[in-house]
Amino acid sequence: MSAIKIRLKDGRRYLTIGTPAFSIVIKDGGENSPDGFEVDREVYEKYLKPFTEPVPKTKKRSVEIKRLDLEE
Numbered sequence: 001m002s003a004i005k006i007r008l009k010d011g012r013r014y015l016t017i018g019t020p021a022f023s024i025v026i027k028d029g030g031e032n033s034p035d036g037f038e039v040d041r042e043v044y045e046k047y048l049k050p051f052t053e054p055v056p057k058t059k060k061r062s063v064e065i066k067r068l069d070l071e072e
Contacts, residue, residue, distance in 0.1 A: 002041045003038040003041065004039060004040075004041045004044050005037065005038050006037065006038075006044055006048060006052040007052060009052060009053050014026065014027045017047050017048065017051075019047070022043075
């Protein structure tokens with residue numbers, strides 16, 4: 001089982017998906033927060049793809065060190 005982190009697409013605040021095997025409720029401040037939660041990739045592809053989007057992985061920001069001249 002591979003997991004993917006997803007969130008609701010813009011403009012959607014609430015989503016309920018139900019099948020005979022499971023149900024998913026996504027709403028503001030809930031356990032399945034629209035800011036991002038993990039779900040099985042197969043469930044995402046079959047049921048959630050039209051309503052959700054993958055959460056982009058955060059990149060570490062590199063810090064540029066500028067040259068500092070010290071005078072004696």
